Amino acid sequence: MPDPNPHVKVMFRPDHVREPLRPRTAAEFAAVVDSMVADDDFDHSYATVYFTTSRGDGILLGLGVFARKRLGAILYQGDAGEFYTRGEQPSGREVFYSDFGNARFFPPDAEIGADLVKAALAALWELDGALPANVRWQQWTDTEH
Template sequence: MGDILFETAYLPEHRDSPIIPASGEELAAVIDQMKANGRTDCNYLTIFAIDTDRSHIAHIGVGVDVGNDVGSIYFVGAEGAFFSKGRQVSREPLVYFEFGNPRFFAPDSGIGLSDLKIALTRLYQGGGVKPGNVEWQDWFDAEPE
């Protein structure tokens, strides 16, 4: 496995020009940018971890509650598919928006933004491996029927 490239997007303009962080700290800083931006229609961050041969190692989705210090993360990679497991925030799925489109997370997937930023730093440092500082639960379809 060669160097890993991380492509990230949370605003429409990032579709054609994704954010390419040069470090784990830069990847984690995107969470602060999202909070400062304050847009509730674009509070979902897509992250692709890509190997030098352009194969995807992992797909990560991050929801940020821009009004609070809470977010959620899901990870899909060689280890499987997982949601973060945090405190019970709601009886209903947590909803974040990717360019205005809803993305649903487990009701108990909310974790502190400081833990979320540590997870993104470790994701980068680990080359796209699921970060160990987060408690995980198996992924399931959280979209309401």
């Protein structure tokens, strides 16, 4: 019988390359945001998330967290397509987070509150990888970088 839960690996700090975080519940998955806020390290403000659904489908997530402002953004790449979160306050230019010193760009209006990022991650878990409806999504192509 297949495992009814998704399998998730999260990496945002150097030690996660060898030993990624492996949340086992929706709450543990959402708590990754709290860990990133507590870390408060802009050099590691982007997490790569490998999410395998209970059906074996692979989803790649990019998770950016601006700890001091308690804001974040999600990039979702799966069979449904590629989508970024859509927030209410455009920054006027692309938003970026640092992935081990490499800039990862998001649309100017991608940032949402950290609590909403957590809620979206929990919903994604509960929906077994389906795009959650508790946040707004947008498509975007980075033509600048």
